[in-house]
Amino acid sequence: MDLLHYPFMVRALIAAALVGITAPAIGTYLVQRRQAVMGDGLGHVAMTGVALGFLLNTSPVWMATLVAVLGAVVMEMIRSRGKTSGDVALAMLFYGGLAGGVMIINMAPGGSTTNLLSAMFGSITTVSTQDVTAVVILAAFVIAVTIGLRRQLFAVCQDEEFARVTGLPVRALNLLIAVTAAITVTVAMRIVGLLLVSAMMVIPVAAAQRLTRGFAATLGLAIAISLTVSLTGTAVTYYIDVPSGATIVLFAIGVFMVMTALSTPLARRRAKAARVAEEVCTRDDVKV
């Protein structure tokens, strides 16, 4: 493990591990309520933050967090209104964020669109010590929310109306999900990149549910898959000169395909078992 002798590599692996855990942790809830593209939109919005950080000479990670969180609040407001025009409003938010980022970075002295590339696709060599501190703090928040409040968030994403009638603060929890997704986007920025972060929120979850039947199991397996491909992908970029984000995402897609191949016979067996159970159950019903 000579790669651990290099401090930049250690920082990259720490950041990769945290991306691996946080992206599917919030992604599971987003997928559950069919909001899988939310991460993608927030990634676009965060671009304005990265450019602002460059322009104002402050940390791009914290600036991206600030802008993405604001974007998430607006997105949640649009979503909760449930208007059909919401799609158009979201498109304006996403592409406004991207265009704003490109515009601002070109206005910055010495800045050009190429400065955004590492934020778009991730690059392990850009993870600074300050970045690691920021990512650790942000990831701790994401993990605390997604694991600590999993029962509440599950209820809200599964059946919002029922959740409200149990007295849960549904509006606050919805906002929390949006803000947590925004924070996850910036956690993933350095390693996976803003344009690929959504893949890590969705693909490990899709892969996991090929084999799982329950929510907790899906959440756990998705995190395990994502953590594995994040660390593997990051390690690979030490030996081969390829961008980390693309490597990790392609690995994740590979795992998804393997899981799909594995699950086909399993699904067939389960369908058969369900049919048998159905017959047993019907006999029970008659007895009652």
Add this chain to the structure above:
Amino acid sequence: MESGTAASAAEQPVISLRGATASLGSRPVLRGVDLTVRRGEVVALLGANGSGKSTAVRAVVGQVPLSDGTLSLFGTDFKRFRQWSRIGYVPQRTTAASGVPATVREVVSAGRLARSRFGVLRKADRIAVERALDLVDMNTHADASVNALSGGQHQRVLIARALAVEPELLIMDEPMAGVDLANQEVLAKAVRRQVAAGTTVLLVLHELGPLEPLIDRAVVLRDGCVVHDGPPPQAVGQHALPGHDHVHPHAAHDAEPLRTGLLS
């Protein structure tokens, strides 16, 4: 908790909806609905599609804002009502599967959030969940994915989730819709046991079906107005319905059958 003597609390209606009006968009759906449910009663809300019966129960649980009128639950004005653990709610079942699988037990456990809003599932929570699964005969399916269930089984899960709350008031929106006869019997048995234990029930029904013997009172809505509040109407064939709507507050068995919209 509202203060008050035990005697006055017992007399207070569990649900009191007065002059409720509500609109969906610009369309008025409730136009002055009065609905009172007393402790231990089993009340069915009947009416044709679009009569406002679903909107009425959703208004009772605060999911449809009232443009006028008052609502109180357990004697507390709705704005100050916080005792959600006294209510078990079964929303209308949607066929849309959620994006991530969930087991039957996970869904039913969500009902316990009404009682333990923070922290993990305690032993009492687990016992209540198992009991609720038993009540609807779904304990053998506890670890199955809800997406793999039939419509009737899914409905049993939603009722178990409401029963896991251990509610004093059970509110159900079309619990029998799309449920086959065998499953309807299981559901009726579960509701019967709850009623025997003293639970108050308000439910929206399209037809009385196997629950008929349990129902104390029927409230029939038409075009957002109450057109009947009394004994459950006898189910009659569509062509036997009279041309006019006869509202009879003390409808006896010899009264004319009401047009309930049950079959329209």
